[in-house]
Ligand SMILES: C[C@@H](O)[C@H](N)C(=O)O
């Protein structure tokens with residue numbers, strides 16, 4: 357059976373960090389992530405949306421074990437850039453749907469968001485690619501989110517089979 | 522030779538649309554993208570970063586041929602949600618680096634941002650996944666961006682070979 361979505365994943369080991377009101381000019385993202393990579397900090401998601409008044413926010417996720425080192429590196433960058441502040445959200449679970457068939461399927465992201473909405477789960481952050489759509493939700497909602505997505509994308513019976521093994 | 526990045530892509534056929542100051546509560550993303558998908562609008566990137574004062578912005582890209590229909594659908598949603606406004610940026614090129622080996626490689630995103638910074642190219646938007654990092658830049662910088670990335674990730678000689686064929 358062809359399924360556009362063939363799996364759901366939940367990752368509760370990450371923390372979201374954002375540097376607010378960085379100047380929206382060339383070289384800024386390079387400095388931030390250059391500093392992190394020089395210090396061997398592995399970054400998972402990086403999200404930057406629209407600018408406002410010539411400034412922007414850049415949010416990213418790292419493993420929670422890297423929180424303290426990330427914050428000290430980032431504080432130095434923040435001072436050098438004159439960015440407003442650094443904010444941390446450690447109440448996040450990264451919920452992802454994965455599939456080869458998602459590209460050019462307008463309804464897949466909408467269905468994911470609907471599944472979460474039906475459980476009254478708030479979506480804190482969104483990033484998409486052709487084979488993966490990820491949403492950040494509160495940690496304690498992760499299990500429900502996964503169940504709702506298994507159900508929405510009809511992955512339940514497969515899971516029942518797997519559980520019996 | 523193992524290369525973490527094996528390709529660079531540029532897409533100049535999209536437009537970025539954002540709906541600003543939507544209420545940050547369950548069901549909002551579902552309504553927006555439900556309305557678009559009901560009308561068969563194919564969405565490529567969806568980006569939502571951190572909330573501010575219980576509201577958020579949601580930005581997404583569609584093919585430029587879908588701009589007008591997207592705007593009329595979105596305006597109706599905007600009114601129903603009481604969202605502040607809709608903004609359009611049609612001066613965008615989506616520049617992506619693709620590779621199987623990018624996961625757990627802290628420096629790849631930083632290198633991409635550095636390549637663009639070295640050409641004084643401003644990064645308008647960022648979204649990442651394990652196999653793809655995408656940045657939106659001004660349309661007229663697309664060609665330079667691709668060249669800079671080919672060079673940074675040493676994909677130049679392969680391209681020279683391909684051109685000779
Ligand atoms: C905000 C940040 O992305 C900046 N526009 C840059 O190009 O580095």
Ligand SMILES: C[C@@H](O)[C@H](N)C(=O)O
Nearest residue numbers: 479546547548549550
């Ligand atoms: C802003 C939007 O993503 C909202 N938080 C929702 O869950 O739908």
